[in-house]
Amino acid sequence: MIKYLAIVVVFLLTVGCTETLTVHAGDEVMLLFELKNGSGARIDNSMQPQGQLPLRIIAGKGYLIKGMDKLIIGMKVSETKTQKIMPEDAYGKSGVFYLDENGKDKYVISPDDTLTVKIEVLKIKRM
Amino acid sequence: MVRVPSGKYKKGLDFKTDTIPYDYWIGKYEITNTQFVEFINSALKNNFIQIKNKVLYYQYPGDELVAKAFYKVRQFDKIIYLRNDSIILNPHFANHPATGVTWFGARAFCNFYGFRLPSEPEWEKAARGEKEFWFPWGNEIDSTYANYFNSHDPFEPGTTPVGFYNGQKCGNFQTSKAMSVYGCYDMAGNAWEWLEDRWTATTPYNKGKGGGFAYHTPAFLQIYYTSSFGPSVAPDLDMCHISDGFRVVKKLTND
Numbered sequence: 553m554i555k556y557l558a559i560v561v562v563f564l565l566t567v568g569c570t571e572t573l574t575v576h577a578g579d580e581v582m583l584l585f586e587l588k589n590g591s592g593a594r595i596d597n598s599m600q601p602q603g604q605l606p607l608r609i610i611a612g613k614g615y616l617i618k619g620m621d622k623l624i625i626g627m628k629v630s631e632t633k634t635q636k637i638m639p640e641d642a643y644g645k646s647g648v649f650y651l652d653e654n655g656k657d658k659y660v661i662s663p664d665d666t667l668t669v670k671i672e673v674l675k676i677k678r679m
Numbered sequence: 680m681v682r683v684p685s686g687k688y689k690k691g692l693d694f695k696t697d698t699i700p701y702d703y704w705i706g707k708y709e710i711t712n713t714q715f716v717e718f719i720n721s722a723l724k725n726n727f728i729q730i731k732n733k734v735l736y737y738q739y740p741g742d743e744l745v746a747k748a749f750y751k752v753r754q755f756d757k758i759i760y761l762r763n764d765s766i767i768l769n770p771h772f773a774n775h776p777a778t779g780v781t782w783f784g785a786r787a788f789c790n791f792y793g794f795r796l797p798s799e800p801e802w803e804k805a806a807r808g809e810k811e812f813w814f815p816w817g818n819e820i821d822s823t824y825a826n827y828f829n830s831h832d833p834f835e836p837g838t839t840p841v842g843f844y845n846g847q848k849c850g851n852f853q854t855s856k857a858m859s860v861y862g863c864y865d866m867a868g869n870a871w872e873w874l875e876d877r878w879t880a881t882t883p884y885n886k887g888k889g890g891g892f893a894y895h896t897p898a899f900l901q902i903y904y905t906s907s908f909g910p911s912v913a914p915d916l917d918m919c920h921i922s923d924g925f926r927v928v929k930k931l932t933n934d
Contacts, residue, residue, distance in 0.1 A: 601878035605905065607898045608692060608813070614821075615898040617828070643828075646836060648894045649921070 572628045573676050577612030581624060582675040590665040595648070606674055617642050620669050632672040639664045680704040680929070681805070681862045688804035692903040694811045697800060705797060705805045706926030707863055708776075708841035709870050710788065715777035716759055716768045718788050719752075723766075727791055728752055733761055737787035744883040751917040752784035753777070775838040776870040776924040781917040782885045785873045785925040794927035796875040799905070801928055802888055806867075806902045808860035813901050815859035815866040820900065823855040825868030826892040827900055838869055838892050863926070867900040868892060870924030883916060891922040 575581055584606055586597040598604050609615035611624050619637030627633060639645070648661035661667065683703055690697045719735065722728040728737045734751055741747030755761050756779060758772045780788075789795045797805070806815045814820055822830040826839040833852050834840075842864040843849070846856035859866050866872075871890030878884050887906040890899060898904070 600905070601882045601884070606692070607904075608901065609898045614896065616896050643894065 573678070575611050575624050575627050575673065575676055576678070577625060578679055579611045580677040580679055581609050581611050581673060582606045583609065583624065584672045584674065585620065586670040588668040589661045590667065592668075593660075595660050595667075610679070619667070620671065623669065623671055624673065627671070627673045629673055629676055632670065634668065634670040637667045637669050639666060642667045680927075681707050682931075683801070683805050683861050686809075688800070688808055689811055690800065690803050690903075696809075699800055699804050702931040703801060704929045704931065705801065705861075705863060706928070709865050709872060709924045709926050710777050710785075711774055711841055712758060712768055712777050713773045715753070715780070715788065716766055718791060719759070719766050722787065722791050725791075728787055730761070735784070737783050739783050739786065744877065744881070745916065750783035751781050751919060752787055753780045754919040772838070774840040775834075776841055776865065778838060778870050778924045779919045779921050780873070780923055780925060781919055782873050782923075783917050788925070789927055792927075794929050796873055796925060797928040799874050799876045799886060799888070802866075802872070802874060803902055805861050805863050806859045806889070810860055812860075814857075815863065815902065816855070816857045820867070820897045821855075823853055824857040825897075825900055826865075827868045828892075828894050828896050830868070830892075836893065839865075841865055841869070844868075865889070867902070871906055871920070871922045873923060873925040887923060893922045895922075 584598040584604055587595050589595050598606060612621055614621065617637070619641030622641065623633055623635050643661050643665070645663045647659050647663040647665060649657040649659045681704065683705055685699055685701050687696050687698050689695070719728065723730065728735055733755060735753055736749040737752050739745065739748065739750050753759065758769050760767050785796055812818060814824070816824065822832065824844055826832050826834070826843070832839050832843070833849055844854045844857035844864065847854060857867070858864055866889045868890070869892050871887040874886040874888060876886045878886060888904070890906060
């Protein structure tokens, strides 16, 4: 009887210890990302000329645009998610632009553009 | 400017210890529009920069990756503009950081006055010294500390005056004292700041740190983070991004 009980305890402990950690608000998270505008053009990502540079954030605390901050909640380490982000959860009516050769606004993200974001969680640290 | 002594500092995402073996001065603030307009006027008089087709150009002397040629300094806009061949500064933005400045424009300013742009190690050491800080003042951030996307400061959606986040109140808006370890302001938020460093030894794009008021959220304002906006989006070396500005550096010994 004691032998069976021990097996059950070991089993429960093992399952408990391997329970997958998911991102909660307030967790420190390392992630990779890619952001595309409504035309499908990549506008920013973690790939830099010398390699991947992860983003370190506190989840749910406004470290990212709203849509990305919402998407990350509940994700697991090594999980990748791709999702559309509506303008109200991204850059809204302002869009993103730079100045062209005539000093005019040239949009990288048009006003009211819906973006596509891809996020991969690398690490979660419960604070 | 503030003096940064030689010695150890923490660098990058994982706070590795590194050393800078010399003292140097670094701008307490980002270069302002007033300072940049003074530069434009003096440099035009000296034929150091030129206006061609209503655009300011600097003849960069060239280096191992970039050819000697005329490159844009800064696009005229509503803040700094041309009227009857005179350079006009909108007085509302006089004490705001000069933005929309290309790397060549920043280099022209530095070369004209005998400064240079900070290297990445110089910038990081000035931002946090030996502290394991995420941001120049510590690890916390909210809209009282820095000017970033949707931070709801009184100057939204533009730049804030340099040194705005100094613990004082502006109307009903309370700021926190967001000074770096060595007393520099706006090293997180407001303008992205050009660095002397290139992305790689074979990549002609330069790095930027400490942005940015327009599109970036706090994740991108951290000291370790270096902007990839230019190389991933902008193939033109002298493209004028509305967020790009700079601060200057000078070594105490012979540079």
